[in-house]
Amino acid sequence: MSLPHAILTALLEKPSSGLELTRRFDKSIGYFWSATHQQIYRELGKLEAEGYIRTLPAEQPARGQKKSYEVLPAGRAELARWTGASQDPKPLRDVMLLRLRAAAVVGTAGIEADLRRHLELHRRQLAEYQEIERRDFPPGKDTPQGRLHHLVLQAGIDLETFWTQWLTRAVDELAVLPEGDTA
Amino acid sequence: MSLPHAILTALLEKPSSGLELTRRFDKSIGYFWSATHQQIYRELGKLEAEGYIRTLPAEQPARGQKKSYEVLPAGRAELARWTGASQDPKPLRDVMLLRLRAAAVVGTAGIEADLRRHLELHRRQLAEYQEIERRDFPPGKDTPQGRLHHLVLQAGIDLETFWTQWLTRAVDELAVLPEGDTA
């Protein structure tokens, strides 16, 4: 139950059409809540049916025609309710950790190359976040929204930092391990 | 497509029944790949149909009767293939980060209490992991499997450490922010 709230947040930041939302999800909000255009269109339909958003009056709705949405008061209220409500953290679910556990039983063949590949991917993501930080959050002037956005970005930076460090360690550990089936 | 491989790994470590698997998923493997008993039974059925596992000969299959499974050679081969195959990391998806982003638009009311609650939960999880480390990985003697298991546990410890630090920071930041709608 988070995608509708991600969309409400994005639409409050700026009224948009489905495709514009999809593009914005590829940056910014998508860094911690990704969505495809199919999901977004499906959800926009639901949100409109529930009275949380509406199409901007100016535009005529037609297939293939751009259709922009804005958030209604009920939508803002629902987002505020959801934001402040208590929610349990989801347990960790990570494929690479599972693969290492499996490797302890069936052998480590092939996994080291993918660990290195992931390390490179996380390094790039970290660099991208750091670039955003340099660009959007220069020292000094900060607004309340800016501090919150920076806090979220900081989580991304810290998480990518963790992964690069841990993957580096994992690659080192695997190097000194005997190859093949360890069972 | 990871649950079947999580189950194959668990069954290779020790042949088990559905409920025993469920219990073991609540510890150990479930720390990074959780599953409910409904998922597990459903998946055991599929794995058996595909010829990856079989019921231990000793037991007769009947509703309400314990039914233990073991992994067949084809299952071990599939697990080894999957473990060594290249897989893309999944993008981050975290509700709390989304909520902070939403709070920048609709206000921070209510979120600080839940940040504190999460901080406490992550502190407890971290303590639990550290206890496991003390118990299962004393300095000195280490086998290849042990090193891999320890590596996975280390990821859990590092992640929980990250969350406790970041949440501490988040609570501090919120404290100096004006209440209510920041838009």
Next chain:
DNA sequence: TTATACATGTAACAGGTTACATGATTTG
């Protein structure tokens, strides 16, 4: 005029969640 990009969708499926159903075994 046709190819390309823009824009909005539909359909089928896979995986995870929640609620419920049913039989077997133990123990008070």
Next chain:
DNA sequence: CAAATCATGTAACCTGTTACATGTATAA
């Protein structure tokens, strides 16, 4: 024998993924 617990399952639903369908505007 009644209640609790162990154990296996079914069904409905929600979310996310993948593949495909369709119409509009623009530029070569």
